[in-house]
Amino acid sequence: MNPSTPVTAASDAVVETLTASRALLGVIARSLATVMDTVTLPQFRVLVVLSDLGPLRMGELSEKLGANQSSFSRFADRMVTAGLIARQPAATNRREVIISLTELGRKIHHAVTEARRAEIAALLGTLSPAERAAVKAGFEIFASAAGEPPAADLMIVGL
């Protein structure tokens, strides 16, 4: 088969995509490394969800995380003890409990996000403007074709 056929060009693109995905996974992993002595991966996932969606009821939160409600209650215990989240009774309903990020929880989430952003910025900074434009274009096309991953999918790997 001729290396310049569309089929080969397509599988080349697959290979490049897989390679790039490993590189990005490295960035993600390193961004997490600094906080892994303070939070576990599942716990960090909670920080992400709360950061994205704001304070949530216990039930809603456990559902978003795909966790058993009773398991999550104890899971929350540990995170409260660690000072990452706070339980507060709902204003309107005394049997509901609202979970929100504490300052520490917010700070940890921010640190990870920022580390990720900074590493990518540094990396792109080493490129020429033309290269950077090519990266932006390629990623833009890919991301719009792939769409945002459902939250449930990301939960699988705890990120």
Place this chain on the structure above:
Amino acid sequence: MNPSTPVTAASDAVVETLTASRALLGVIARSLATVMDTVTLPQFRVLVVLSDLGPLRMGELSEKLGANQSSFSRFADRMVTAGLIARQPAATNRREVIISLTELGRKIHHAVTEARRAEIAALLGTLSPAERAAVKAGFEIFASAAGEPPAADLMIVGL
């Protein structure tokens, strides 16, 4: 600030990169979803290492995984019981134990890799040849700037 200044162009590229990284994380997560009832994430990481490097001694393997040697011995117990890996005494040295993938272990690793490849191929298949070329170019530039992530980094997230 004018939206067409280099600075803005650069941060646009950062945003696109972060968005694409989430999309790729979704692909990775989904590829793992099917096997998560058979292996845990740390266990899958072992399959990856053995698949990349071939059979290894207990000590080498535990070191590559950043795990305590005694912890890993029991970790291996579970994986042997699950039929994912096999212990064999080394040919040259009766005190060394070599760990290798079983058929099942190999099959699971392959299933994940293949699922990942297939989803990306399908995704890229929806693009025009020009778009696909742009993706390939962008990812190629990014990947070569980022380099392969150290194995230790990937271990952090268990992938």
Place this chain on the structure above:
DNA sequence: TGCAATATATGCCATACTGCAATTATGAAT
């Protein structure tokens, strides 16, 4: 008021993973 539904928490228990210290088996060296 009494009863059903809802939201959370607890009792109980099981598994995965982890580390430190001590043990066993083997190999290497003097």
Place this chain on the structure above:
DNA sequence: ATTCATAATTGCAGTATGGCATATATTGCA
């Protein structure tokens, strides 16, 4: 041959996560 070093395992103990069934508190409805 005895001693030292190396490779792996095991005893012991602890944390994190998970689920099922049950209990408690509160709300809403009849």
